[in-house]
Amino acid sequence: MAAPRVTITDVARHAGVSKTLVSFALNDRPGVSPESRRRILAAAAELGWRPSHRARSLSVSRAFALGLVVARPAELLGADPFFLAFIAGVETVLSEHDQALVLLVVRDRAAEVAGYERLARDGRVDGVLVTDLRHDDERLALLERLRLPAVTLNRPAGPSSSPAVCLDDSAGVREAVAHLVDLGHRHIGHVAGPAPFLHSRSRREAWAQALAEHGLPPGPEAVGDFSPASGAAATRTLLGADEPPTAVVYANDLMAMAGLTVAHQCGVQVPGDLSVTGFDDAASAAHTHPPLTTIRADVPAWGARCARTLLELVEGGAAEDVEMPPARLVVRDTTGPPRRGGP
């Protein structure tokens, strides 16, 4: 195994300056004093820092394209409000820079590995955006091995030399729980997304921790796969328990909307008997019955920032982590005070 690559974090620590300053100095951008630049370049040289392979070979081979490999079955993807909104944001930046997006949609993780290998082997892209980070994510080591520059959406669980563009979704989930507690709820459930995804985990942990911080016992939970069918099944499980929750925090809107339907079918009034919150603020969320309280992130802006960061990495060999404004609660009509005695 090769020695771990020296990152700009290492250079920053060694030079005693911020990563931003290192990034600026290495990308030859203005705003760095001659003295700082000298110190940073000395630190970089001493540690043996080098820009990524692709960035160095800029003059000989550039695809002028970025890659995105999405591993979800077609039937789930079609309904997901995230990807095309994200891609639309990416494209606003790529079109400004005369770059293209190469998109691979694959069914499973084996095809995903083959997809990245194909992109790298054919020199189709100068770098990739890595979405849907997983707990045990083999992609970062793979991309390192393929010498394919990458930007991750949020920070991976393990070590990473790739810049991360982060959007804190847990802030929105904490707001949702606080909102429900304010309304008088004490028995608040959760319908999570698939366990391997870090974003599923982050939303689940934010829910569980917020309950604890409000002095409440753990709530009931069920797991879906982000599809409406799985949201309906999870809701039936929660509502069928001896002590059904008076409120459920869902990990996405599609599952929450299907949950609303199950509640209607079971004669459970929303929000009187059951409060419901979603995540995504899909275009339909304002048009459910009643309109859905949900959590909103600016996904096109996230896509644009990811593209900009990856271009900076590809062109300059280094880029800074970015923190986007966090996801926020949007209160509509599916949340209200619980009826005395519960459903």
Place this chain on the structure above:
Amino acid sequence: MAAPRVTITDVARHAGVSKTLVSFALNDRPGVSPESRRRILAAAAELGWRPSHRARSLSVSRAFALGLVVARPAELLGADPFFLAFIAGVETVLSEHDQALVLLVVRDRAAEVAGYERLARDGRVDGVLVTDLRHDDERLALLERLRLPAVTLNRPAGPSSSPAVCLDDSAGVREAVAHLVDLGHRHIGHVAGPAPFLHSRSRREAWAQALAEHGLPPGPEAVGDFSPASGAAATRTLLGADEPPTAVVYANDLMAMAGLTVAHQCGVQVPGDLSVTGFDDAASAAHTHPPLTTIRADVPAWGARCARTLLELVEGGAAEDVEMPPARLVVRDTTGPPRRGGP
């Protein structure tokens, strides 16, 4: 202006054989008798038929990538169940053939033209898939000028030398109207998609013609932009009329779902007071309240067939039109007999 290109339709007419046979002969595929092959090649030579520019220059420059330019605002795209399901279908074929998809998402028609020009100029793709055909669609002339092989989704309004992969959505709309008439409806409205799109027009005309064929007077109509908000507004318009319809055929599911919500809000019972049909069979359609009667097409299969046809065109210089199985009605619970006296 250059003389119009000789197409395989011309060759077929001249040789007195089917387009399929011409395509097979020109692509050197089996199943063509030596005599037919001779006659076809003679006709092709006599008419001056030649494979497309890109196909001829195959040996010198090939991108091994197909392009898709989508011109819809990010906020509409995110919610649309069509595009990612279509792309997932395209990718199943591209991955088999070691090809990639280059995706451009643009805001408007000016950016769309620039996008195609950029793809052609940079040699990024060997051909493009043309979706969302419009009544006055300047793209076919543009692609001809750019010498970019293309496959259209359905047939354009004007002349075209590009193969079309067709999926008849009007069959599903006619079935929906027949179903509503069978249930006893006589006053059936329509919420259409944006007028420039041929698919919007095709669905609207199928609705209008089906009413006429059943001996019914024209129904009330409103136009949306496929978004939930526009579907809600259109529904309020139709329900606010002096004689509101007892059933509404919507051009997509998102508008139909928002229509269901408006009905609930107005105290209009579905299906007792109002029957509703959608189009797309989005993942959520089976999970609305009540579950949505809608029209279903196999979109991933359509994507796969489009990709296969475009690869055939790029590699062989010719490809046949394809007819996919038509869209079909899926009956769920938003359609039923109208109450006497109407709403």
